[in-house]
Amino acid sequence: MNKLLTISPSPHNYGDDSTKKVMYGVVIAMIPAMLVSFFYFGIGAVVLTLTAVVSALVFEYLIQKFILKKKEVSITDGSALVTGILLAFNLPSNLPIHLIIIGAFVAIAVGKMSFGGLGQNPFNPALVGRVFLLISFPVQMTSWPKPGALTAYLDAETGATPLAIVKEALKNGESFSSITEKIPGYADLMMGNMGGSLGEISAIALLIGFAYMLFRKIITWHIPVSVLGTIAIFSGILWLVNPETNADPLFHLLTGGAMLGAIFMATDMVTSPMSIKGQVIFGVGIGVLTIVIRVFGAYPEGVSFAILIMNAFVPLINAYVKPKRFGEVVK
Amino acid sequence: MLKTFPKGGVHPPENKISAGAAIETLPLPTTATIPISQHLGAPSAPTVKKGDKVKVGQIIAQSTGFVSTNIHSSVSGTVQKIDDSIDASGYKRKAVIISVEGDEWDENIDRSPELKKEFSLSGPDIIKKVLENGVVGLGGATFPTHVKLSVPKGMKADVLILNGVECEPYLTSDHRIMLEKADEIIVGTQILMKALDVKKALIGIENNKPDAIEVFSKLADKNPGIEVHPLKVQYPQGGEKQLIKALINREVPSGGLPIAVGAVVQNVGTALAVYEAVQKNKPLIERVVSLTGKSVKKPANYLVRIGTPVAELIEASGGLPDDTGKVINGGPMMGKALNSLEVPVTKGTSGILIIPELEARRRPVQNCIRCARCTQVCPMGLEPYLLMTLTQKSMWDKVETNHALDCIECGSCAYTCPADRPLLDYIRLGKTTVSKLIRARKQ
Numbered sequence: 008m009n010k011l012l013t014i015s016p017s018p019h020n021y022g023d024d025s026t027k028k029v030m031y032g033v034v035i036a037m038i039p040a041m042l043v044s045f046f047y048f049g050i051g052a053v054v055l056t057l058t059a060v061v062s063a064l065v066f067e068y069l070i071q072k073f074i075l076k077k078k079e080v081s082i083t084d085g086s087a088l089v090t091g092i093l094l095a096f097n098l099p100s101n102l103p104i105h106l107i108i109i110g111a112f113v114a115i116a117v118g119k120m121s122f123g124g125l126g127q128n129p130f131n132p133a134l135v136g137r138v139f140l141l142i143s144f145p146v147q148m149t150s151w152p153k154p155g156a157l158t159a160y161l162d163a164e165t166g167a168t169p170l171a172i173v174k175e176a177l178k179n180g181e182s183f184s185s186i187t188e189k190i191p192g193y194a195d196l197m198m199g200n201m202g203g204s205l206g207e208i209s210a211i212a213l214l215i216g217f218a219y220m221l222f223r224k225i226i227t228w229h230i231p232v233s234v235l236g237t238i239a240i241f242s243g244i245l246w247l248v249n250p251e252t253n254a255d256p257l258f259h260l261l262t263g264g265a266m267l268g269a270i271f272m273a274t275d276m277v278t279s280p281m282s283i284k285g286q287v288i289f290g291v292g293i294g295v296l297t298i299v300i301r302v303f304g305a306y307p308e309g310v311s312f313a314i315l316i317m318n319a320f321v322p323l324i325n326a327y328v329k330p331k332r333f334g335e336v337v338k
Numbered sequence: 339m340l341k342t343f344p345k346g347g348v349h350p351p352e353n354k355i356s357a358g359a360a361i362e363t364l365p366l367p368t369t370a371t372i373p374i375s376q377h378l379g380a381p382s383a384p385t386v387k388k389g390d391k392v393k394v395g396q397i398i399a400q401s402t403g404f405v406s407t408n409i410h411s412s413v414s415g416t417v418q419k420i421d422d423s424i425d426a427s428g429y430k431r432k433a434v435i436i437s438v439e440g441d442e443w444d445e446n447i448d449r450s451p452e453l454k455k456e457f458s459l460s461g462p463d464i465i466k467k468v469l470e471n472g473v474v475g476l477g478g479a480t481f482p483t484h485v486k487l488s489v490p491k492g493m494k495a496d497v498l499i500l501n502g503v504e505c506e507p508y509l510t511s512d513h514r515i516m517l518e519k520a521d522e523i524i525v526g527t528q529i530l531m532k533a534l535d536v537k538k539a540l541i542g543i544e545n546n547k548p549d550a551i552e553v554f555s556k557l558a559d560k561n562p563g564i565e566v567h568p569l570k571v572q573y574p575q576g577g578e579k580q581l582i583k584a585l586i587n588r589e590v591p592s593g594g595l596p597i598a599v600g601a602v603v604q605n606v607g608t609a610l611a612v613y614e615a616v617q618k619n620k621p622l623i624e625r626v627v628s629l630t631g632k633s634v635k636k637p638a639n640y641l642v643r644i645g646t647p648v649a650e651l652i653e654a655s656g657g658l659p660d661d662t663g664k665v666i667n668g669g670p671m672m673g674k675a676l677n678s679l680e681v682p683v684t685k686g687t688s689g690i691l692i693i694p695e696l697e698a699r700r701r702p703v704q705n706c707i708r709c710a711r712c713t714q715v716c717p718m719g720l721e722p723y724l725l726m727t728l729t730q731k732s733m734w735d736k737v738e739t740n741h742a743l744d745c746i747e748c749g750s751c752a753y754t755c756p757a758d759r760p761l762l763d764y765i766r767l768g769k770t771t772v773s774k775l776i777r778a779r780k781q
Contacts, residue, residue: 010658010662012662012663012664012665012675012676012677012678012679013663013664013675013695013698013699014428014664014675014676014677015664015675015700016674016675016762016763016766017668017670017671017672017673017674017675017747017749017762018670018671018672018749018752018753018762019664019666019670019671019673019675019691019693019697019698020350020351020507020670020671020693020697020753021700021701021752021753021758022348022350022753022754022755022756024711024754024755024756025756025757025758026704026705026707026756026757028756029707029709029756081704084704086707124705125704125705125707126705126706126707126708126757127705227714276707276708276709276710277707277708278708279708280710281708281710281713281721281723281724282710282713282721283714325724329721329740330713330716330719330720330721331345331719332592332718332719332720332741332744333345333579333583333589333592333717333718333719333744334579334589334590334591334592334594334718334744335591335592335719
């Protein structure tokens, strides 16, 4: 009966969850929104998604292999794939290929690997890539193809997003009720029939992805609900104060990156707080900042800035917001 | 809705494959190795020497303090030597090694199988009897039972909680005694209630043991003061603090004992041992041990004399499977991996689990993705990821202020981590270091 036995401390069994399963779960949850983007933006969306994903994976591989000189390159863990898809989700479908590649490089190299790779980055890598592009190439980044031109890519007919239309009109003194013909109806906003970044257009598709992630227990409901709830409440208050100069809450929820940001970007595990209470604070902060930027700021859209700003607060939130300890002695 | 504890917890595959196997008595070993430290607290002092003849039930090592207890010979024969021997901890510890000759019992022990219901001892006499007979908590922690029953001055217990949860996967020894020794456990419970001077006893049993719940519900109907509560299956419900929270919704304060909220928790196995000690004068010299594992030919529950080598249990169940990777003393969540099969069964051995090679090795550690699952499943409301990082950086003051010492080492964090990080290893290191620092500070 002499056999060499393995020794290790407890526990001796492990759950069947893994980083890979988490990441590929997120990928599956993004498929509905991806299909909607192919449906509305056609060839441009396909080119954009493929380029972003492939270049994200390639940069991750090159950096791990040749700069960090890792023995085992971990591009199959799904995290670069998620970043690639999310980056594509945040770009207009007529963006030239070289800009997509630059965006993917900034996302992976600056946003993620420079901090030490998976799990170490303070900011959401895809958003770092997007905001870099937005600030460096504002023209290309804010010309939005109109939905339905399936075979057009760089030559797609462009127009403003509903958010930009409303912002411009309100600035010119027009009332919100008078511009409703210029923007798509709520049914179109739900389905995604509007100009915008690839992944943000269809609220329905994003909500399906949300439901899937909740079902698989990849994320909890706290961040998305607190982000969207805050957006609804804050914009609702402004709208009630003056419905002529402010858009209604439903409009704010269904346009721009609100849904995409709340469901897929703010919930990025690496860059969101660890405790439930902290996650709610984080979500509320994103909601408030989003509306502040949209209503009072220079940009028509503020979700990505709001998330990046709140990302910076995460270490602080983690340090001060602790879970409720069992049997805590109240002093 | 079924009761459970509200915060954290996991539900690993239950794998109770030996649940249907009735308790069998294992043949006597040829040599019994009886460690003098089988309980929490001070090791006992040997009272026998080489060459002495001993009988079953005779004291061979005496309690050396309040938190300590007596140890009895589980066999009859000659003391071969008193020497260091590897025990389940993996360390060499002093043990009395006895060559077995026949099976001669101490004449004071009542070996008849009749149920003896009536008892007339007073509370303090019961506690004395429990100490004399070396009864310790049989759920795994082996805390001397007489200490738990001696309620400190100024405190008062108002409820006894009987732990029939057995939340560890695989293990079924408590389940079997609940089915086969239910009457004895009920009498043991009444004795414990008398010792604590409480009028109420709650028995918590997880819902995956419907047969045990049924047996005890029937008995509880006949015995006023005793209630049975089915619980939702959730690990670590068998932890004292979690069980108290689940049953009576009281939270034991950080650093405190259950008595601080008026509760005393005893394992069902301990209640049985108390019955035998008080009613039958029988010291704790044998216990039920599950021998289980996916590749084991005959998963079983054995009544084993303390000091029997683990190898003999494995032999009785068809030998060590070819694909064995790990042999564990206890369950998969909190048990200890054995480095030798010659390790003896002690008072705290609730099961021997054999894990196949494929499941025995840890998976490679990956980067933390900050998914917060460890924080969500921690039943104590701690942040395992943080405690691990702080320990790695030797920031002991922060380890302490983040309540590392509250950790009950249930392993839910490491179990659930998708990046397979050794969270509990580091938290243990942090706890040990912080404890040392606190002791040094007090001096």
